[in-house]
Amino acid sequence: MTITQLQYVLAVAEHKNFTLAAEKSYVTQPTLSMQVQKLEDELDVLIFDRSKKPISITEVGKKIVAQAKNIVAEAERIKDIVDQDKGFIGGDYTLGIIPTVMPTLLPMFLGTFIKKYPKVNLIIKEQPTDTMIRNILDGHLDAGIAATPLEIEFIKERPLYYEPFVGYVPNNHRLTSETQLTTAHLDVNDILLLQDGHCFRDGVINLCKASKNMEDEPFKIESGSFETLISLSDEGMGMTLLPYLNTLHLEKSKQQFLKPFESPSPAREISLIYHKSELKIQITEAIREVISSIVRGAIAFQDVKIISPLAKK
Template identity: 40%
Template sequence: MNIQQLEYIVAVDNHRHFIQAAEHCNVTQPTLSMMIRKLEDELGIKIFDRTKQPIVPTGIGRQIIDQAKTILRETGRMNEIAKHFNGDLSGELRIGIIPTVAPYLLPHFVQPFIAAYPEIRLHVSEMITERITSELKLGNLDVGIVASVSDESSLQEIPLYKERFYAYVSEHTDLYSKQYILPGDIEPNELWLLEEGHCFRTQIQRLCELSRNSQFGNSFNYRSGSIETLMRMVDRNGGITILPELAIQELSDERKKHIRHFKYPEPAREVCLVVNREQVKTRLIEALRSGIMKYVPQVVYEDSKEVRVL
């Protein structure tokens, strides 16, 4: 049994196809098949049911593959420990980032970060907070960029910055004539929300004291996964939506006319890194934190007394 064989069975499990798994591993299909059969013979079991299409693991094969993933993950940890000891800033950093942060944060720091750390390979995926925490615990992500406090004891949060919330209002609403607004000024029937699962939606519900089962009087109830789409709905159909501060930086002067501040203390969210407490990529994660803090200084607030974090 060797590491290569374990990589092969995990690849087949991921792709459910021997040829695609072989391409992923950069070997020929006969070589991959032969190495897997040798492992099966050594263990005295069948790992895959080859009579089914797509190929699936057998019952015992599922357990073997899960153990192989654990071994490969721990082997990777050994390499990272050695890199950390040697001060080596290189390797892969798998990042999960929530959709309400990604389009406003990534453009600020990705290119400068890559230029500063050419040996670090970033793999970034957008996903909601719940999936990020799940993938972190499974070891499929190294770090998440989220905007909600985790109650997972196995995860650690590293604060980045706080960003205020702003109202984006239609000129046809009563709020358009106000310079500052209170959460209680917002009419629920006029509020455009993100779909379920987004932590930003939950924060807005807390801000406006909306229950999960709030009844909306409109005949058209629309929930989007995109803040940009919600702004377009306000532009075309009226109403109001809530934006995080970085989103404001992207608006045209014409759209900024629709922005309204909340009265003091202004509601805000705290964006942070979240990592598995057992992770060993400390130096890479610290480089990521420093890169974010360096290239988005306009949203970093050292004094948190001015805002109310939801």
């Protein structure tokens, strides 16, 4: 039994197809199939039922796959130990970022990180939180940046910054004359929301629930981007709420419609999340340090109240 054989088994278990598993493992299909077969012969069991399409995992195969994940992860930890002992920060590192954070945060830190850690091959993927969590569990992501708290057993959360909510209130809206907002001002029936699946949307809905101005059926105009919400708001369709970093580069003509909240301002907690096994922790810590140092200067707010992204049904 070899680590390589176990890696091939994990690839087949994930893709349910020997040809695709071979492609993802950068080997030929006959080589991968032969190694999986050798492992099955050695153990005298069938890990995969090849009579079905897509192939399925046998009952004993499920137990083997679960153990193989642990063994492969621990094998990778050996290289981690050596890298840490040498003070080496480099190699491939895959980072997921949620869509409502990616456009504002990535340009702020990426250039600085690349210059400071040129030996890290940073691979960035934009993913919703649910997908990110699955990929961290399966080992396809080394870490993610998401709104927290998530309170998931196998996930560690390291807060990076706290981003206040800011109101975008167009002319002739009922709140136009207000210089600051409170949660009591909010009515979900005239707030433009992101589409379902965005954690920022869930945070806004939770904020409206806290204001008790929440009906069973919220306002139905939804969008996948803050830019569209701002445009709809400009057309008199309602107000919207934005994360603070999204307001920094608005046109001057639109900044006049921004309204902060009274202290403590509602805010979202943005954290670096990763598996509790802490593989590649030296790179994780390097990313955390760079982001925290840069964003700390951009967000001067101190008195905030964290709104959970976990929607209470």
